[in-house]
Every structure is written in structure tokens, then in C-alpha cells.
Amino acid sequence: MSTNDFDLDQFKATYFEECAELLIDAETRLADLQHSPENVDAEDLNAIFRVVHSVKGGAGAFSFDQLVGFAHIYEALLDRMRQGEIQITEDIVTLLLSANDILTNLIQAAQNDITVPEEDFIDVKNKLNLLAFDQPVNSSTEEGETETTISEEKSTKKYIISFNPKPELLQHANEPLLLVREMKALGELTTIVNTDRLPSIQKIISDEAYFSWVFELVSDCSLTDVEEVFEFVTEDCDLDIKIEDETQKPEDVSSQPTSAPPIEDNSTKTLETTKKQAVEAMQAPTIPTPATVGKPTPTGNSQASQRVSSIRVELDRVDRLVNMVGELVITQAMLRQQVDNLPPELAAFMAKGFEDLGMHTREIQESVMAVRMQPVKSVFARIPRLVRELASKLGKKVELETSGEHTEVDKTVIEQLSDPLTHMIRNSLDHGIEETPEDRKKAGKPELATVTLSAEHRSGRIHIIVTDDGRGINRERVRAKAIEKGIINVDENLSDEAIDDLIFSPGFSTAEEVTDVSGRGVGMDVVRRNISNLGGRISVQSTPGKGTKFIMSLPLTLAVLDGMVVAIGKEKFIISLTAIIESLRPAKTELHNLSNGAEVVSLRGEYIRLVRLHRLFNIPGAQKDPSQALVVVVEIEGGKQVGILVDELLGQQQVVIKSLEENYDPVDGISAATILGNGMVALILDVDGLDAMARQASHKQNTDDEIDNQPDLLTTDTDEEKSTTTNQLANSRPEDQEALTNKATEEKTQRYEVME
Amino acid sequence: MESNSLVAQENMGVPAQDGQNSHNQSMDGTNTTAVENAGQQQFITFTVGDQEYGVDIMSVREIKGWVETTLLPNTPEYMRGVLNLRGVIVPIFDLRCRFGLGKTDATNLHVIVIIAVKNRMVGILVDTVSDILTVSNSDIRDVPKMETLIEEEYLSGLVTIEDRMVALLNQERLFDTKVIENGIAIGKIDET
Numbered sequence: 001m002s003t004n005d006f007d008l009d010q011f012k013a014t015y016f017e018e019c020a021e022l023l024i025d026a027e028t029r030l031a032d033l034q035h036s037p038e039n040v041d042a043e044d045l046n047a048i049f050r051v052v053h054s055v056k057g058g059a060g061a062f063s064f065d066q067l068v069g070f071a072h073i074y075e076a077l078l079d080r081m082r083q084g085e086i087q088i089t090e091d092i093v094t095l096l097l098s099a100n101d102i103l104t105n106l107i108q109a110a111q112n113d114i115t116v117p118e119e120d121f122i123d124v125k126n127k128l129n130l131l132a133f134d135q136p137v138n139s140s141t142e143e144g145e146t147e148t149t150i151s152e153e154k155s156t157k158k159y160i161i162s163f164n165p166k167p168e169l170l171q172h173a174n175e176p177l178l179l180v181r182e183m184k185a186l187g188e189l190t191t192i193v194n195t196d197r198l199p200s201i202q203k204i205i206s207d208e209a210y211f212s213w214v215f216e217l218v219s220d221c222s223l224t225d226v227e228e229v230f231e232f233v234t235e236d237c238d239l240d241i242k243i244e245d246e247t248q249k250p251e252d253v254s255s256q257p258t259s260a261p262p263i264e265d266n267s268t269k270t271l272e273t274t275k276k277q278a279v280e281a282m283q284a285p286t287i288p289t290p291a292t293v294g295k296p297t298p299t300g301n302s303q304a305s306q307r308v309s310s311i312r313v314e315l316d317r318v319d320r321l322v323n324m325v326g327e328l329v330i331t332q333a334m335l336r337q338q339v340d341n342l343p344p345e346l347a348a349f350m351a352k353g354f355e356d357l358g359m360h361t362r363e364i365q366e367s368v369m370a371v372r373m374q375p376v377k378s379v380f381a382r383i384p385r386l387v388r389e390l391a392s393k394l395g396k397k398v399e400l401e402t403s404g405e406h407t408e409v410d411k412t413v414i415e416q417l418s419d420p421l422t423h424m425i426r427n428s429l430d431h432g433i434e435e436t437p438e439d440r441k442k443a444g445k446p447e448l449a450t451v452t453l454s455a456e457h458r459s460g461r462i463h464i465i466v467t468d469d470g471r472g473i474n475r476e477r478v479r480a481k482a483i484e485k486g487i488i489n490v491d492e493n494l495s496d497e498a499i500d501d502l503i504f505s506p507g508f509s510t511a512e513e514v515t516d517v518s519g520r521g522v523g524m525d526v527v528r529r530n531i532s533n534l535g536g537r538i539s540v541q542s543t544p545g546k547g548t549k550f551i552m553s554l555p556l557t558l559a560v561l562d563g564m565v566v567a568i569g570k571e572k573f574i575i576s577l578t579a580i581i582e583s584l585r586p587a588k589t590e591l592h593n594l595s596n597g598a599e600v601v602s603l604r605g606e607y608i609r610l611v612r613l614h615r616l617f618n619i620p621g622a623q624k625d626p627s628q629a630l631v632v633v634v635e636i637e638g639g640k641q642v643g644i645l646v647d648e649l650l651g652q653q654q655v656v657i658k659s660l661e662e663n664y665d666p667v668d669g670i671s672a673a674t675i676l677g678n679g680m681v682a683l684i685l686d687v688d689g690l691d692a693m694a695r696q697a698s699h700k701q702n703t704d705d706e707i708d709n710q711p712d713l714l715t716t717d718t719d720e721e722k723s724t725t726t727n728q729l730a731n732s733r734p735e736d737q738e739a740l741t742n743k744a745t746e747e748k749t750q751r752y753e754v755m756e
Numbered sequence: 757m758e759s760n761s762l763v764a765q766e767n768m769g770v771p772a773q774d775g776q777n778s779h780n781q782s783m784d785g786t787n788t789t790a791v792e793n794a795g796q797q798q799f800i801t802f803t804v805g806d807q808e809y810g811v812d813i814m815s816v817r818e819i820k821g822w823v824e825t826t827l828l829p830n831t832p833e834y835m836r837g838v839l840n841l842r843g844v845i846v847p848i849f850d851l852r853c854r855f856g857l858g859k860t861d862a863t864n865l866h867v868i869v870i871i872a873v874k875n876r877m878v879g880i881l882v883d884t885v886s887d888i889l890t891v892s893n894s895d896i897r898d899v900p901k902m903e904t905l906i907e908e909e910y911l912s913g914l915v916t917i918e919d920r921m922v923a924l925l926n927q928e929r930l931f932d933t934k935v936i937e938n939g940i941a942i943g944k945i946d947e948t
Contacts, residue, residue, distance in 0.1 A: 327843045617829030664847040664875045667828050675840045681826040
């Protein structure tokens with residue numbers, strides 16, 4: 001065994017990876033416990049125990065002493081809980097949650113090779129200590145693998161354990177002597193060894209197990225404790241545990257009803273039933289059946305009961321696979337195009353094959369994408385706790401309902417989902433729900449407020465909806481605030497929806513004072529921006545007095561996109577299909593120039609600003625007359641619409657998104673790149689960015705006396721009346737939210753500067 | 757890393773065929789994999805006009821003939837767009853243009869050298885690839901102070917081979933984002 005630093009680092013990495021996963025599991029289960037402390041699933045406790053135990057074990061191997069110390073106490077408490085010695089109350093669950101947090105911190109600290117100051121967690125540690133070791137029920141805990149409580153009042157039982165190791169036992173690095181010692185620690189032990197299988201000395205293979213044993217253990221410990229001794233060797237031996245009760249009175253070891261059922265009740269029944277019931281109750285993998293044939297599973301320990309056939313794969317490898325499948329799709333499309341150029345008789349021959357190939361590649365693509373899909377559960381799991389903590393902090397009574405946590409979405413989306421979701425929930429609790437339960441009563445609503453969090457698939461996207469039954473958006477206040485902050489003008493006449501939408505404007509926060517919960521200077525605008533960066537949208541619906549509903553719509557994956565290929569001059573670009581509303585060729589009479597240099601198209605009474613892509617990107621040879629070209633109407637941030645001028649639409653296509661930033665810098669107006677069927681790169685347009693660019697450009701034209709030396713720009717028909725100030729313009733615009741969007745644009749522009 | 761230099765060697769055949777500075781024979785004689793002798797470095801050299809430049813062989817990932825690229829809007833003139841290198845989007849820079857000598861009229865006889873700069877991959881458009889040089893560190897001369905900023909800053913040294921001078925590129929600076937921004941600024945000053 002080589003244990004140089006490099007190897008150890010590798011193991012450490014795996015360990016931390018595992019820890020992260022384990023902790024998420026523990027958190028989920030703790031959330032379950034929290035939800036119904038009176039009705040605890042023993043399996044949850046066991047699972048949490050296993051998590052902490054595994055964390056401790058690994059930490060021990062790498063000598064993260066601080067972590068081991070804490071995990072040990074935590075584990076001891078959990079052990080007592082699952083023995084039913086400690087009643088599970090809300091307080092305890094809260095304590096467990098904080099213990100879990102500390103465990104997470106300590107793991108992180110270990111990962112970063114730092115030490116957490118003891119006082120950071122001494123409080124919790126002491127509480128745990130108190131509960132785990134100093135309960136009135138006299139108990140002593142031994143260091144090491146078995147924490148067993150010994151108390152005189154408990155019934156003493158006689159276990160007859162026949163332990164018959166398979167020859168492989170030793171090869172799997174198990175040592176019977178240790179088991180014997182462990183059992184000895186449990187109580188009075190009598191050992192009978194059977195040496196029948198021992199061959200003559202010449203034939204002995206040193207790493208084969210020849211002995212078998214029958215142990216008689218007189219102890220007050222539970223069957224589980226005994227089984228636990230053999231927990232790691234169940235695959236490698238035939239194990240049989242019988243109970244002979246020595247005491248007359250079948251006293252209950254686990255006096256509390258919450259954990260394992262009283263095992264003593266079974267003592268008169270057959271061995272099989274005892275085992276079965278114990279196993280059912282504990283869901284523990286210590287099934288003493290003859291070990292399964294074949295190789296032992298890699299996790300031949302505590303995971304055996306829930307043997308999920310899954311493997312851990314680095315995301316990097318999956319990405320590579322996704323990448324190559326993308327290439328395959330492209331190559332296939334390319335070949336297909338070339339087949340069309342073949343003579344008809346050959347083409348027909350090839351067509352069938354290509355049809356199959358096309359189907360297979362599509363299937364491969366879907367399967368590969370499915371690999372990256374994960375249920376949103378991992379994000380949702382953190383929310384109940386957040387709600388609970390916030391509710392108690394804010395003095396509100398809130399119940400959280402979740403649904404659709406099994407809805408699957410790409411891992412990269414999941415990673416990005418957590419922050420905006422947390423923010424939305426915070427917002428709902430802080431602003432959405434009435435100040436006090438009394439306020440709710442007055443409004444004729446139940447004291448307990450409900451926040452619903454749900455996820456669902458809808459038309460190739462995932463919708464995440466946060467609903468509260470609070471007071472709804474106070475439109476008067478929002479409006480007043482927006483005027484105060486200069487987001488809208490006093491005389492602007494906004495629809496209800498438009499007012500609701502104002503809460504997403506930058507620099508907007510209606511909370512009168514900055515609370516600890518929300519209003520830390522980051523508002524819903526950040527949420528909207530984060531979501532739109534993911535290619536998603538967020539909208540709000542509110543009924544005053546009834547509640548508010550936030551709807552987040554996100555793409556299922558960030559790896560592929562349904563796009564429309566458009567041509568401008570010789571260049572081809574992709575516009576995301578989800579952004580496109582319609583495309584049209586406007587009549588000359590529908591085109592208007594505004595005094596600020598912007599061009600608009602009138603469309604069914606609405607005015608839509610025109611973005612001349614060829615001008616923004618300096619593309620030669622493009623159709624400049626909108627009445628000869630096409631206007632693609634797209635929806636941009638905030639639900640507004642702009643028209644992008646293109647030469648023609650070339651067709652719809654699913655494209656694999658490639659990062660441009662990987663090897664180059666962000667380019668304004670471009671969100672990413674992709675590869676077309678002919679192997680050429682095509683750029684995916686960032687419609688929000690284009691809108692910002694267009695505004696910037698027209699702004700520049702207005703303010704700059706010197707016009708850029710681009711011939712294209714010089715010949716525009718819109719550069720008259722440059723002197724008009726933007727402020728006047730805002731009033732003269734036909735659209736309601738012009739001022740707001742101007743602000744948004746400024747903000748965006750700043751962002752681009754930062755990015756550069 | 758060995759495989760990288762092997763790729764480079766494999767691909768050498770294509771661009772080298774038309775090289776007027778043909779030194780193919782030395783290429784065969786050089787063992788590209790057994791490089792890192794103390795104090796020695798290897799460079800792949802290529803020509804732009806009649807000037808010869810070199811880049812560290814270990815940074816070269818691939819050499820390929822010129823193909824049509826997709827232009828990126830609003831980028832400096834020497835940024836010749838991006839191309840698809842087996843699924844990775846790689847930006848291509850025109851070295852001639854980068855040194856202010858005008859845009860290269862690229863034909864399929866021109867060559868793109870794909871190099872790794874820090875953790876990015878970039879392609880540089882050059883006229884031909886000519887040689888692999890093994891140079892001992894002591895033979896690398898400092899770049900004398902020059903009037904043009906670019907030459908001085910973006911060359912890491914000069915080497916004389918027989919009667920030729922090879923300018924070694926400091927690719928990290930040459931294609932550094934910030935430096936590129938400066939380049940844009942310089943370009944703008946030139947225009948006025």
C-alpha cells in the first residue's frame with residue numbers, strides 16, 4: 001500500500017465528495033424528522049447515524065481530530081436516540097440540525113486544512129455532550145466502534161451466536177479476533193471454536209479462514225448491538241444469532257416507543273421471525289443470511305439494505321461524453337447533407353441507414369442528457385429548514401408545502417437554482433406573509449400561513465412556483481417607492497401587472513427598514529438577473545389580500561437549446577426559440593422613427609423597438625430596409641419586446657451550447673456559440689444584451705457630436721435631432737415603462753463594463 | 757505531454773511542404789520527445805512575411821491548415837474569428853495583423869498553430885511552419901529596446917540560428933486579455 005501524499009490526496013478528495021453527499025442525505029432526513037418529530041421513521045435515524053459514523057470513520061483515517069471528536073459526540077447522541085433512550089423532540093431536532101451544520105463546517109475546515117475555533121461550536125458540543133453522555137439513565141460509552149449503554153435495570157439475555165466465516169473473510173481484511181473482542185466488550189462471553197476444517201499444516205493457505213465459532217454471550221445489549229459487531233463481515237460469513245432469555249420478565253430495553261420495537265417480545269418466537277422483524281424495524285443490513293454468492297459489493301457495509309445500482313462519476317467525464325455526442329450529431333447532420341448530393345439510386349440506398357443513424361444518435365443524446373439530470377429534491381431539501389428558521393425569527397407561523405421534488409433538471413441548473421430560490425422564499429416570508437398571526441386572523445385567514453413550493457415540467461422547461469397566501473403586493477406602496485427611487489415618473493400610468501413587475505427593478509426594495517432576513521441590498525432584481533443568465537424567466541402574479549405567486553421558468557438543460565437559425569449578410573446567428581414570439585415583414589407604413597433615433601415597428605397597436613443587428617455587428621451586405629427584410633420579435637428581460645432585423649430565417653434546429661468564454665472573452669450581444677451541421681461555428685444571440693447595445697448606440701448618437709467612423713452608422717436616417725435629451729424622450733415615448741427600462745439598460749451597461 | 761509534441765510532429769508534414777525555409781531534415785533528426793535536457797528548450801518556428809517567430813513546443817497543441825472561421829462582431833481586426841476544433845470553440849489571431857503589418861489574406865496554404873496559453877487554447881494564423889529548434893538557454897538573447905511597444909513586450913527573446921534570427925513569442929502576454937485590450941487601445945491610437 002503506497003501512502004504517499006498524492007495518493008492520500010486522492011482519497012481525501014473522494015472522502016470529501018462522499019461527505020458532501022452524505023451530508024445532503026442527512027439534511028434531507030433531518031428535514032423529515034423535523035416535519036413530524038412525533039412520528040419518526042427509525043430508518044431516518046439509522047441513516048443519519050450511518051452518515052455521521054462514516055464521516056467519523058473517514059476523518060479518523062485522515063486524522064482530522066477536531067472532526068472526529070465532534071462526530072463522535074454527535075454519533076453517540078444519535079445512537080442513543082435510535083436506541084430510543086432519548087425522546088425525539090423539536091428541540092432535539094433543532095440541535096441535530098445545528099450539529100449537522102457544525103459537522104459541515106468542520107468538514108469544510110478539514111478540506112481547507114484549517115481549524116475551526118472551538119468556541120464557534122462549543123455550545124452545541126456541550127449540549128450534545130450532555131444529552132449523549134450525562135443523561136440520568138446511567139450509561140457509559142466506550143471509545144471506538146461500539147457505543148453501548150450498559151445499565152443494570154435492563155434484562156440480561158443469552159445470545160448464542162454461531163459464526164462460520166467463509167474462506168475469503170481474511171482476504172477481505174477482516175479479523176475474527178477483533179470481533180471476539182468487541183463481543184467481549186458487550187458482556188460475558190464464552191467461546192467454543194470448531195477446528196474441523198483446519199487442514200494439515202502443509203496445506204494451510206495463510207489468508208484463508210478455517211475456524212468457525214459458537215459464542216455464548218450473556219449481555220443486556222440488544223440484538224442490534226450484537227448484529228452490529230458483525231456488520232462488516234455479513235458478506236463473508238454464515239451467521240446465526242439465537243436468543244435465550246435469562247430473565248423471566250421480558251423487560252423493554254427501548255422504553256420509548258419511538259425507535260426500535262421491543263425485541264424481547266420476539267424472544268419466544270422462532271429465530272427467523274426475530275431476525276425478520278428486527279431487520280424490518282431497523283432496516284439495517286445485518287441480515288444474518290448466508291452471504292450472497294459471488295463477490296462482495298464494494299460497500300459491503302451499512303448501505304446494503306438500500307443497494308441502489310448507481311455509480312459516482314466525475315462531472316467532467318459526463319461533460320466530455322455530452323460534448324462528443326454533440327459532435328456525433330453534427331457529423332451525422334453533415335453526412336446527411338452530403339447524401340443529398342449523391343445520385344438518386346445511391347441516396348435512396350443510404351437514406352434508410354441514415355434514418356436509423358439519426359434515431360440512434362438522438363437516443364444517445366437524450367440518454368446522455370439524462371445522465372446529467374437530477375431531481376430538484378437536493379435544492380428543495382434545504383427549504384423547510386429555511387422556512388422554519390425564518391418563521392421563528394420573524395415571529396410568523398408558516399407551513400411549507402412542497403410538491404414535485406422529483407422533477408428532474410440538469411445538474412448545472414440545479415447548482416444555480418439554490419440562491420434565487422432561497423431569495424424568493426425569504427421574500428415570501430418576509431414581505432408576502434402578514435406581520436403577525438393576529439393580522440392574519442383579522443384578515444379572516446387561518447393563523448398558519450402556507451407557502452407552497454412546487455416544481456413541474458412544462459413544455460420542455462421546468463417551472464418552479466413559490467406561492468404564499470399572504471397579503472399580496474401592496475401596489476400603492478410599490479408605486480410610491482418606485483417614484484421615490486426614480487424608477488418611474490410620477491405621472492406614469494401603469495397597469496397592475498406592470499406595478500407588480502416593478503419589484504424586479506434594480507435598486508428597489510419596499511422593506512421600510514433593512515431586515516436581517518431580506519433587504520440586504522440585493523433585491524429581486526438580482527434574482528431576475530441570475531435567472532435570466534440561466535436562460536430562464538421569472539414573473540409574479542399577485543392578488544391583494546390573497547397572496548403572491550412567483551413563477552420561475554428555466555430551461556431543463558444548459559447544454560442544448562432549441563434555436564432559430566437566422567441569416568444576416570453572410571453570417572448566421574442563432575436566436576433561442578423560447579425568446580422568439582413571432583417574425584414578420586413590416587410594411588413601410590408600419591415603420592416609424594422616434595426623435596431619439598430609435599426606430600419602432602407598429603404591431604397590432606403596440607410599438608416595438610427595432611434592433612438593427614447588421615449595424616450593431618457591422619455586418620456588410622445585409623438587407624437594410626426592414627420592409628424587405630424580416631423582423632424577429634423577441635421577448636427580453638421584463639417581458640418587453642424588441643424586433644431584431646434579420647435577412648431571413650433559415651430554420652429551426654437543436655444546437656449544443658458551447659462556451660465562447662472558455663478560450664476567449666465575452667462578446668457583447670453574444671451569449672454562446674454552437675456548431676452547425678457544416679462544422680462551422682455559429683453564434684447564439686443574447687437578445688437582452690443586443691437591446692442594451694442598441695440603446696447604448698442610439699444614446700451615443702444623441703450625445704456624441706462626433707459620430708463613429710463607421711460608414712454604416714453615418715448613413716442612418718435617424719441621426720437628426722440629436723440634441724434631444726433623454727429625459728424629455730422618456731416622456732414622449734409611447735411605451736409605459738420606458739423610464740424603467742432606461743434604468744435597467746444603464747444597469748446592464750455597467751454590468752458589461754465590469755465584465756470587460 | 758509527450759503526445760502533444762507527437763501531434764505537432766505528425767502535422768508538421770502538411771505545412772512544411774511549401775516552406776521556403778525548408779529545414780525538414782533537421783526536424784527528422786531531432787528527437788522531440790526527449791527534450792527537457794538541462795538548459796535546453798525546443799521551439800516550433802513559423803514565418804510571417806520574412807520574419808521568423810518561435811513558440812515553446814510544449815505549448816503547441818496542433819497545427820492545421822487555414823479554414824474559414826466565424827467572425828466575432830466588434831472585435832479587433834487581428835481577431836480573425838473562431839473555429840470549431842473538435843467541439844471546442846477556438847479563437848484565431850492573425851499574427852501579422854497583431855504586429856501591425858496588415859491583415860493576412862488567408863488562403864489554404866496558410867497555417868493555424870493552435871497553442872495553449874495558460875488554460876486557454878488559441879490559434880495563431882501564420883504563413884508557414886518551418887522548423888523545430890532546440891536551443892540552449894544561454895543562446896537566447898534579450899530583446900533590445902525598440903520603438904514599437906508590441907515587439908518589445910510580446911517577444912521573450914531572440915535566437916540566432918545560422919544566419920537567421922528567430923523571435924520567440926511571449927504568447928502569454930501576446931494573447932492576454934488585458935494586453936489585448938491595450939492592443940485595442942493602441943490600434944485606436946494608430947487610427948487617429
